[in-house]
Amino acid sequence: MGETVAELRGIAAGYGERVVLHEIDFALHRGQVVAIMGGSGSGKTTLLRLLTGQIAPRQGTGRVLGMSLSQMSQRDRYRLRRRLGMLFQFGALFTDLNVFENVAFPLREHTQLPEAMIRDLVWLKLEAVGLRGAAELFPAELSGGMARRVALARAVALDPELILYDEPFAGLDPISLATIGTLIRRLNDALGAASVVVTHDVAESLAIVDYVYFVSRGRIVAQGTPDAIRAAQDPFVRQFVHGEIDGPAPFHYPAPPLIRQLREAQP
Amino acid sequence: MISALARLGQFTISAVTRLGLAARFLVAILVQSGMTFRRVPLLVRDLFFTGFLSLVIIAVSGAFVGLVLGLQGYDTLQRFGSETALGGVVALSLLRELGPVVAALLFASRAGSAMAAEIGLMKATEQLESMDVMAINPIARVIAPKFWAGVIAMPLLAALFSAVGILGGWFIGVVVIGVDHGTFWSQMQNAVDFETDVLNGVIKSAVFGVIVTWIALFQGWGCLPTAEGVSRAITKTVVFAALAVLAADFILTALMFMGR
Numbered sequence: 001m002g003e004t005v006a007e008l009r010g011i012a013a014g015y016g017e018r019v020v021l022h023e024i025d026f027a028l029h030r031g032q033v034v035a036i037m038g039g040s041g042s043g044k045t046t047l048l049r050l051l052t053g054q055i056a057p058r059q060g061t062g063r064v065l066g067m068s069l070s071q072m073s074q075r076d077r078y079r080l081r082r083r084l085g086m087l088f089q090f091g092a093l094f095t096d097l098n099v100f101e102n103v104a105f106p107l108r109e110h111t112q113l114p115e116a117m118i119r120d121l122v123w124l125k126l127e128a129v130g131l132r133g134a135a136e137l138f139p140a141e142l143s144g145g146m147a148r149r150v151a152l153a154r155a156v157a158l159d160p161e162l163i164l165y166d167e168p169f170a171g172l173d174p175i176s177l178a179t180i181g182t183l184i185r186r187l188n189d190a191l192g193a194a195s196v197v198v199t200h201d202v203a204e205s206l207a208i209v210d211y212v213y214f215v216s217r218g219r220i221v222a223q224g225t226p227d228a229i230r231a232a233q234d235p236f237v238r239q240f241v242h243g244e245i246d247g248p249a250p251f252h253y254p255a256p257p258l259i260r261q262l263r264e265a266q267p
Numbered sequence: 268m269i270s271a272l273a274r275l276g277q278f279t280i281s282a283v284t285r286l287g288l289a290a291r292f293l294v295a296i297l298v299q300s301g302m303t304f305r306r307v308p309l310l311v312r313d314l315f316f317t318g319f320l321s322l323v324i325i326a327v328s329g330a331f332v333g334l335v336l337g338l339q340g341y342d343t344l345q346r347f348g349s350e351t352a353l354g355g356v357v358a359l360s361l362l363r364e365l366g367p368v369v370a371a372l373l374f375a376s377r378a379g380s381a382m383a384a385e386i387g388l389m390k391a392t393e394q395l396e397s398m399d400v401m402a403i404n405p406i407a408r409v410i411a412p413k414f415w416a417g418v419i420a421m422p423l424l425a426a427l428f429s430a431v432g433i434l435g436g437w438f439i440g441v442v443v444i445g446v447d448h449g450t451f452w453s454q455m456q457n458a459v460d461f462e463t464d465v466l467n468g469v470i471k472s473a474v475f476g477v478i479v480t481w482i483a484l485f486q487g488w489g490c491l492p493t494a495e496g497v498s499r500a501i502t503k504t505v506v507f508a509a510l511a512v513l514a515a516d517f518i519l520t521a522l523m524f525m526g527r
Contacts, residue, residue: 081402092397109403
């Protein structure tokens, strides 16, 4: 296994009064693609925001790319973020810039490279995601899958050591889904980076990742290799992997008994 | 009774909190303004969107206000037999009050609302957050250039408003009604003092520029990232900016022209 890229130990984190994550232990090594799975509102995205330094841990210790996550200054945060790339759920492309300029954006902002070099780098990144021909288009003219691929090219523009994906598969057609999946794996291996994929898309992610963490109600409830996850007996994991309606994650949002509400409704 | 009191308290606390947040936001803009002046193209881009694109509405409104001033001014002055003073009346009303104030109100509805909408939509589509995660401070890269563009554009637009307005007044007074051409301009020259009238007008419009852009950017920056949130930010921008400009105009006028 490669060197440790990120490590969280006994982490608790949240927003304001609300604690979203409890006792999180997590490790990521160079070369690995790791999936964080769980239902909506389970705390997956919060875990991602922890890794980018957007929220600070309440308890426990965390290190990402050798930097401690506790008591980061703004300067530290930006130093860390310059070494990582993040793909947002819907791409978050800059709508006033065309595809080419979107990918060039981090290069222009963070490097003093001559224009010719920036051009070459952008063409290479766009070639890697297969969208060199779309360089002149604006984000509004792209399909969901294409926007995601442009955002991916932008995320890896500075050859990051850690790539984070927030729901990269959400709302894509099967072809785009497979394309993004393949790209995640291929870019990770080509850059020698490490990747974290936050997703609830079971089939697609189990096919490409090395290791899976299952998050439910802010805790890691199961983890293992894709094969181990498929064979897992844990009721929550089984419900999630096989898409069963009811189980440990209940179908009903907590409510008083139906019969009582029906009676109350009578005048 | 108690609940009304509690609501009043709650409202006051939230209003004071918002004011504090807005003040902190303004400080952050000022601290992060270095990039705006190191990278002039960023500033020029926003000057184009806030300033240049407001030119037409400002010029047309200025012309109409000047035409009305010419008509009303002449009508009032001739009752006292002093219609020759028309040039002075038109110029002073425009330079001191109507130029800065009406231009600021138009600027708030034309450029301020557009700014709030753009920032709000950038927030709703995670563009600001993604910039932040790319280690690029969105306040320095997006907000500060817009702020300075507004502060620079506002006095220029107010000056244009006054200039076009004076031409409108001249057209009605001299061309249509027949006030003497030379008297019109020499009266104006006598009546208008550069420091008291022109400079104070420029200061007013610069202050209005700060107020309008600050409110617009703060509303966009703090809006809920939904369609409803963005639309509410736009409405609040126009309403708050108009009220703030009128209130600030009263205070500035009192400070500048009282006791003269």
